[in-house]
Each structure stands twice: as C-alpha cells, then as structure tokens.
Amino acid sequence: QIRLPEFGRDRVLHRARTVEDFRRAARRALPRSVFDYVDGGADEEQSLRGNVAAFRRRRFVPNSLVDVSEPDLSTTVLGRAIAAPLGLAPTGYTRMISPLGEPAVARAAAAHGLPYTLSTMATTSLEDLAGFVPHAERWFQLYVWKDRTLTDQLVERAEAAGYGVLEIAIDTAVSGYRVRDVKNGFTIPPALTLSSLLDIGTKPGYWTGMLRNPALTFANVSSGGSAGYTIENITQQFDPAVTWDDVARLRARFGGKIVLKGPVSARDAVRAKDLGLDGVHLSNHGGRQLDRAVAPVDLVAGVRAAVGEEFTVLVDSGVRHGADIATAIALGADACLVGRPYLWALAAAGEDGVARVLQLLLDQFRRTLQLLGVTTVEQLRREGPDLLVEDP
Ligand code: FNR
Numbered sequence: 001q002i003r004l005p006e007f008g009r010d011r012v013l014h015r016a017r018t019v020e021d022f023r024r025a026a027r028r029a030l031p032r033s034v035f036d037y038v039d040g041g042a043d044e045e046q047s048l049r050g051n052v053a054a055f056r057r058r059r060f061v062p063n064s065l066v067d068v069s070e071p072d073l074s075t076t077v078l079g080r081a082i083a084a085p086l087g088l089a090p091t092g093y094t095r096m097i098s099p100l101g102e103p104a105v106a107r108a109a110a111a112h113g114l115p116y117t118l119s120t121m122a123t124t125s126l127e128d129l130a131g132f133v134p135h136a137e138r139w140f141q142l143y144v145w146k147d148r149t150l151t152d153q154l155v156e157r158a159e160a161a162g163y164g165v166l167e168i169a170i171d172t173a174v175s176g177y178r179v180r181d182v183k184n185g186f187t188i189p190p191a192l193t194l195s196s197l198l199d200i201g202t203k204p205g206y207w208t209g210m211l212r213n214p215a216l217t218f219a220n221v222s223s224g225g226s227a228g229y230t231i232e233n234i235t236q237q238f239d240p241a242v243t244w245d246d247v248a249r250l251r252a253r254f255g256g257k258i259v260l261k262g263p264v265s266a267r268d269a270v271r272a273k274d275l276g277l278d279g280v281h282l283s284n285h286g287g288r289q290l291d292r293a294v295a296p297v298d299l300v301a302g303v304r305a306a307v308g309e310e311f312t313v314l315v316d317s318g319v320r321h322g323a324d325i326a327t328a329i330a331l332g333a334d335a336c337l338v339g340r341p342y343l344w345a346l347a348a349a350g351e352d353g354v355a356r357v358l359q360l361l362l363d364q365f366r367r368t369l370q371l372l373g374v375t376t377v378e379q380l381r382r383e384g385p386d387l388l389v390e391d392p
Contacts, residue, residue: 322364
C-alpha cells in the first residue's frame with residue numbers, strides 16, 4: 001500500500017489531539033467529493049453549524065473539593081451495561097470511506113465496550129457484522145420501506161442475528177438536499193468523473209485501497225446483491241407515508257428494545273412511550289435532512305421532563321468533545337452518539353483511528369467529570385441542573 005509519509009496513518013495516530021485533527025486528516029486522505037459527502041449537511045447547513053454551536057453555548061459550574069481520583073464512566077443504557085455513555089450512530093456505505101468498512105468501526109467500538117449501530121444502508125450485512133463482533137453490543141437502524149415485506153424481513157433478520165436494539169429512523173421521508181453533493185456531481189456508488197480522475201493523482205492511498213475494495217453494495221437491501229442500486233433509487237423506496245400505526249406494528253414484531261431516531265418533540269416522545277417503545281434518539285441526522293431543524297441537544301431537557309426518569313433519551317448531532325457528552329447528560333440524556341467523528345478517524349487511520357478517536361472522547365469526558373467534581377454518570381444526571389448554565 002502506498003503511504004505518503006507526511007500524511008500517513010501513523011503520523012495521524014501520533015499527532016491527533018482533537019476530533020478536528022481527525023477531520024483535517026480525513027480531508028487530506030479522501031477525495032474532495034467523498035469528504036464533502038461525510039462533512040456536509042442539507043441546504044444552507046444551518047443545522048450542521050447549529051448542532052455544534054448548541055453544545056458550546058453551555059458553561060459548567062463545578063462542584064468544589066470532591067475526591068475525583070477514580071471517576072466511574074460506566075453506565076446502563078436500554079438495560080445494557082456499557083463502558084461509557086457514548087455510542088456510534090448509524091452511517092451508510094462505510095466501505096466508500098475506507099475499504100475496512102463497518103467491521104473496523106464495530107471492532108473499535110467493541111474494544112471500548114461501546115455500542116455500534118449498523119445502518120440499513122451499510123455495505124456489510126447484518127449477519128456478517130454479527131460474525132465480526134459476535135460478543136459486542138449491536139444495534140440496528142431501520143428505514144421503513146414502501147415494501148413492508150422487505151421491512152419485516154430486515155427486522156426479523158436483525159432479531160435473529162442478535163441485535164438487541166432497533167432504531168427506527170423517522171427523519172428521512174425524503175432525502176435532504178445536500179448542496180455540496182449536488183455541486184460535486186456526487187453519486188453513490190461513486191462514478192468516475194473528471195474530478196475523480198484528477199483525484200487519483202492526489203489521493204493515491206485512497207484509490208489503491210478502493211481498487212482492492214470488495215464490491216460496494218447495499219448489503220442489507222437484497223440478498224441477491226444490489227447491482228444497479230444507487231442511493232437515489234434506494235431512498236425513493238423509503239416510505240414517506242410511515243405513521244404511528246407502522247411503529248405500533250413494528251413494536252409487536254420485534255422482541256428487543258425500540259427507539260425512534262429523529263428530531264422528536266416532547267409530545268411525540270410521550271406518544272412513543274405510550275406506544276410501548278423504549279426510548280428516543282434525538283437527532284437531526286447531523287444536519288443532513290431538515291435544515292433549520294432544532295439542535296437535538298436543545299430538545300433534551302424538555303423531552304426528559306415530559307417522559308420521566310425511566311424512558312431512554314439518547315442524543316446525537318454535533319458531539320465533538322467529551323465535554324459535549326457531559327453537557328448532554330447534565331441536561332437529562334442517558335447517552336450521546338457520534339457519526340462524523342468516527343468516519344473522519346476511519347478515513348484518516350482505519351480501525352486504529354476509530355479506536356483512537358473514541359479514546360480521545362472518553363479521556364476528555366473523564367477529565368471533564370473530574371474537573372466538574374463529579375464521580376459517576378448517575379451523579380452527573382442527578383445534579384445536572386446545578387452544574388450547567390447557558391452562556392448569555
Ligand atoms: C449519517 N446518518 C445516518 N443515519 C441513519 O439513521 N442512517 C444512515 O444510513 C445514516 N447515514 C449517514 C451517513 C453519513 C456520512 C453521516 C455523516 C451521517 C446520521 C447519523 O446516524 C447521525 O445522526 C449523525 O451523524 C450525528 O451527527 P454527527 O455526529 O455526525 O454530527
């Protein structure tokens with residue numbers, strides 16, 4: 001494999017101190033159009049920017065003179081013990097970011113004792129991923145298809161392959177309009193364009209990896225392979241007519257925990273709870289769907305107040321530092337998830353990169369707890385309102 005010494009993966013692993021360092025390294029490693037696909041958001045990217053800003057608006061008011069020599073980061077989410085209140089959100093088509101794909105991400109998550117969510121749009125099948133990380137905590141994210149037989153088959157396969165949590169994405173009635181992708185002429189699978197030809201000269205590491213790539217397919221969509229499928233014609237199969245009745249039907253079919261993933265309001269979170277669901281995963285898809293959608297972290301306190309203490313509240317979109325995890329929990333969330341941070345790390349330094357970026361987030365979270373004078377996740381939740389103010 002060709003390595004550019006100054007941009008090589010070892011150098012990234014050695015030098016990266018922040019999530020932003022991994023983002024910069026990913027920009028160097030990936031063709032422009034692939035980087036933009038990961039990095040970009042919908043329309044004016046108001047939500048994309050707003051997500052990060054909403055976390056950074058909060059300021060901590062620490063407890064003084066507490067023995068914080070041994071903070072405990074572990075917690076329980078959806079009835080499962082995990083090493084820290086952090087998970088990996090579902091992202092589609094990961095073998096386009098790196099030929100290592102979903103298995104590399106799932107292994108790095110498992111090594112840290114954190115849950116990984118496989119996307120319906122993954123390039124690794126549910127069953128194959130389970131084989132790669134047989135003992136790990138695995139979640140599956142479902143898109144509801146117009147073809148309800150296909151939807152039901154996916155749910156059955158997830159249950160049979162030992163996925164304990166089903167996340168139903170409810171923010172994708174139609175695809176968001178991602179201006180960068182449109183302007184770049186970006187398609188999935190990627191097509192050879194003039195700019196990708198130019199890229200072959202400047203990103204040899206990426207292209208040599210891709211040439212050895214196993215066929216890029218939507219591995220969960222069709223057992224007979226998915227040749228001829230593009231993201232366009234697949235997303236047209238997502239049903240824009242999904243309603244609460246469908247969710248109730250899925251509740252009856254799936255034996256594990258079910259969570260709704262999207263920018264869920266407090267009122268709808270209560271409705272989800274009343275339907276017998278187990279939680280909500282507050283998300284605006286990382287700013288990739290409805291632009292100007294509220295920053296999910298701004299929903300947390302209201303949703304928590306409406307659903308009570310027992311119902312699970314997860315949040316993603318804009319988590320870039322361990323302090324963001326602390327902020328979300330102080331506001332009432334049970335855990336945070338990240339999307340782009342692990343994709344940037346995967347692009348820059350493969351499986352070790354993902355492990356490293358997760359370690360970075362956990363180290364930051366631990367240090368934040370210690371400097372906050374907090375020793376457990378439970379205490380952070382309980383004392384949250386006293387530990388946080390909004391920057392005027
Ligand atoms: C996503 N996301 C996503 N969500 C989902 O439910 N199914 C999917 O297939 C995908 N695919 C996907 C691809 C890429 C490239 C990105 C960046 C995101 C959304 C993802 O689960 C999560 O909500 C966001 O990534 C969280 O925001 P941050 O951490 O990226 O800011």
